[in-house]
Amino acid sequence: MSYRARRTITAYFMILPAFILTAIFVMYPIVDSFLISFYKWDMLSVSKPFVGITNYIYIFQDPLFLQALSNTVLYVVSFVPCVIALGLITALLLNQKIRFLTFFRSAMFIPYLTSLAATGIIWQWIFNDQFGLLNYFLGLFGVSAQNWLNDPQWTLFNMVVMGVWQNLGYVTVIFLAGLQGISREYYEAAAVDGAAWWHKFRMITFPLLSPTTYFVLILTTIDAFKVFLQVYVLYGESPGPNNSGMTLLYYMFDKGFNDYHMGYATASAYVLFMIIFIFTLAQMTLSRRVHYEG
C-alpha cells in the first residue's frame, strides 16, 4: 500500500465520525429538501405530485419573493460594511493600552449572549414611537419623533442597527485577535520613520489585517443573507409594515409554516443557497486577487 493511500485511510478514519453525523443530520435533509423543491407537498398529505421546476417559476413570479430578495440584498450590503467598519474601529480602540480593558471587551459580548426573546422586546421599546428611548434622545436634540416601527422607510435601518448591536462584539473580537497577531516591529520601524497614524494604518495595519478581514467578510456575509429572527422578534412575528422586513428566509418560513407549501419554501431556500454560494465564491476570487496584488 502506498504512503498516500495509507494516509488517506487514516484521514478518512479521523473524518468518519464527523462525516457520518453531518451526513445524517445535515446533508441528507439538505438533499431531501432539495428534492422536495420539485414537488407540491403540504407536509400533511401522502400525495406529493412531482411538478418539475414549477415551484421555482412560481416564486420568481411572486412579487413578495422579489421584494424579499431585494430586501435581503439591501440588508446584506448595508449591514456587512457597517458591522465590519464599526467592528474594526472598536478593535483599534480596544487595542490601545487603556484602563477597564477587560470590562470593555466583556461588555461587547453581552448582546451575543442574551436571549433574543428578551432583547427583541427591548428593541421594540427603543423604537417605539410613543415612549421609545430613541425618540426621547432625539427629542433632547430637538429632532422630531419618527414612527420607527410603523414606517416602512425605517425598517432596513432598524434591522441593521439591531444586527450590528448583536454581532458587533463577535466581529470586534476577531479583529482584535488579528491586530494582536501583527508584530510590533513593523510599527516600531514606522515610528522611526515618523509616519503619521493614518499612514501607519494604511501601510501596515490594513494590509496585514486583510486575511482577518477576509475571514470576517465571508462569515458575516453568509450570516447576513440568513437574516430572519431579528425581523421576527422586532416586528412581533410579522414581516414589518408593507412587508418591508420580508427577507428570503422569512419568505421560506412563511411559505412553509403559514401556507403549508413546502415546495415553495424549499425552492426559495435553494435560491437563497445559490445566491450565498455565488457571493462567497465571488468574494473568495476577489480577495485572492487583492491578496496577490498586495
Place this chain on the structure above:
Amino acid sequence: MKRWTLSITAAIVMSSALSGAALANTRHAAAPVTITFYEAMPGHLGSTLATLTNEFEKSHPNITVQLIYTGSYSTQQQKLVAALAANQPPTIAQVEETWTTEFNQNGRLIPMQSVLPAGTIKDIFPSLRADNSYGGKLVTAPFNRSAYVLFYNTDDFKAAGISQPPRTWAELQADASKLHRDGHYGFGMQANYYTFEMFLHQAGGTDLTANDKRAAFDSPAGRKALNFMYDLAVKDKSALVISENAYLSDGFNTNEYAMDIDTTAAMSFIDNPATHWRVAPLPVGTKMAVPTGGTNIALFKGATPAQQQAAGAYVNFLISDPATVAWAKQTGYLPVRMSALHSHAWMAYIGANPIKAVAPAELQYAFFSPRLAALNSGMTSVTTEIGDCLSGSLSVAQTLSKSAQEINQALASQ
C-alpha cells in the same frame, strides 16, 4: 400513633387499588390509557389548565393526560405540523380554525362529533358550534374562546365629561374626538386586516362571497368600514394607529389612548394601578358584529379507540359546566356552552364581576373569519394596503379594489 394510621390508610388504599385492578380485568373500560395534549397556554393559563386536568385525572383514575406545552400558537403550529409530517401526532391539540381546515381536508382529524355526547354538542353556544363544524359535523371543540369588547378608561371619560361608553359608531367617533388631547388619543387600533374585517361585518358586509371563491368587501359596506377607520385615524386624528407587533392592551395600560377594542383575554394584562377602566359591548355600526379569539381542540387520526374515548371524556370534562366556568373565572376566556352561561355559579360570578358579563352577552353577535389557510398571504397584503390607506398614500377606493384583487389571487392560487 401517626405511623399506625398511615399504615392503615396504606392498607385501605392498597386493597382498593387491588380490587380496582381486579375490576379493571373484568371491565375493559378501566384499562389504563394515556393521551397526549399539545397546548400553548403559558404562565397562569397553563397552571389553570394543569389544575383542571388533575381534577379530571382524579375522577378518571385510568386516564392519564400528558400536557405538552409548546410555547406560542406559532410554535405550537410548527411542532404540530412536524409531528403530523412524521405521522406521530398527539392525541389532541389546541388548533386555530385555518389549521383545522387544512388538517381536516387532508383527513388527519377524527371529528369530535364521534366522541362527545350529543347532549354536550347541542349545548355548545350556537355560533361557536358553527365555527367548529364542517359539513354539519362538529370537527373540533371550542376551548379557550374569547370575544372582543370595548375597553374604556373611566378617568378619561370623566375628565372629558362623557357619562357613558359609546354605543354606536357615531358616538365612538364623537367620543374619540372629545377624548383626544395633545399626545393622548381617544382610540387605539391596529391597521390590519382583522380591524377592517370587524368594521366590515359591523357595516353589514362579509369577507368573501357565499361560495368562498371571491372577495366580497369591495362593496358599500367595505367602503363604509374603511372610511370609518380613515376618519378616525386621518381626518379626525383622534385614533392612534399602533403597529402589528404591539399589544393593544399595552397602550391602553399606559393610557396612550382612552379606548380600544380588544379581546377579553387581554384583561389580565391591564395591571397599571393608575389606569381605571371598564368594558362595554362593541359599538354598533349598521349592526352588531363581534370578533372572537382563541383556539379549539382537535382529535387526531392515529389515536387508538381507547384513546379516542379517553379524549372524548377529557374534552367533555373541560367544557363541562363546572370546568368551563372555573376556566372562565381564572382566565379572560368565556364559558363555551349555554347551560354554563345560565348556571347559578356563573350568574353569581358575573354579579360580583360585571366586567366579565359583557362578552358572553355579545356572543350571539359573533362572526368568524373565513377558515382558509389560503387567505393568509392575501390578508398579509391587505394589511399592507390598509396601512398605506391610513398613512394617506392610497385612497379608500383604491385600497379596496387592490385588496380585493389580492384576496382573489390568494384564493385562486389554491
Place this chain on the structure above:
Amino acid sequence: MRNLFIYIPLAIIALFVLGPFIWMLSTSVKPSGEVLSVIPHLIPSRWEFDNYAKAFASSPFLLYFWNSFFISFVETAVDLTIGAMAAYAFARIDFIGKRALFLVLLATIMVPGEVLLIPNYITITNLGWVNSYQGLIVPWLVSVFTIFLMRQYFLSLPQELFDAAEMDGCGPLRTLFRIVLPVSKPIWITAALIKFVGAWNSFLWVLVVANSPSLYTLPVGLINFSSNEGTVYNQLMAAATFTVIPLVILFAVGQRYFVEGIARAGIK
C-alpha cells in the same frame, strides 16, 4: 488628551452595546404598572426584586438550568473531540478527495438551518428518539463551523511540531491529542464557548422534540411569560437576566483565550 479620543468613542460604543441590556436590567426590577411609561425612566420608583423570585417560581427553572447545562456540555464536548479529529485531517494530512470533501462540508454552512427542521424531526421519529436526550443532542453533535475554525488554526501551527511528533513515532491521533491540542488551548476554548452559547440558547428544536417538562431548557422557560394577548415584561426580563448570568461568567473567564484563539485562525 490623546486618550480622550479613545475613551469618548469607546464610551459611545459601550453605551450603544450595553444600553438595551441596562434597560432590560432596569425593567426586571420595576413594578408592573411602571414597565411601559411614556417618558422613559431607568430608576424604578420602587425596586421590585420580588420579580426575580416570581419569575424563578413560574417554571421549574432549576431543572431547566440542569437540562441546558447537560445538553450544552455534551454537545460541546463531543463536537470538540470529533471536530478536532476532522480538522486535523483536513489541515495536516494530504489525502485523496480532501478538497472536494472540505468544500462539501463548507457548503452546508450556507444552507439555512430552518430547512433541516422537518426532515430531521422525521429522522428522529424513525429512530424512536422523540422526547429523549438523544433526540435533543445527537443532531447537534457536530458543527461544521468548529471544524472550519480548528482547521484554520491547525494550518497555522509550525511544521516542526509535526515533524518532531513523527520522529517520536506518534500516529495522527496521538499527535493530535498529545501534542497539538495542548498547544491549541485558545482555539478549542473559543470553539467551545461559541458552541456552548449556541446550545444554551437553542429553542425551536427543543420545543419540537421534547414532549415533557423534564426535557425542557431555559429558552422554553422564557417564552412562558408571553401569550397572544400580553406579556409579563418585568418577570421575563428577570428570567432573561438570570439565564444569561452563567454565560457571562463563562465568557469573563474564557475571553482571554477567546481573543488569542481567533487570532491564529484568522491568519491563514
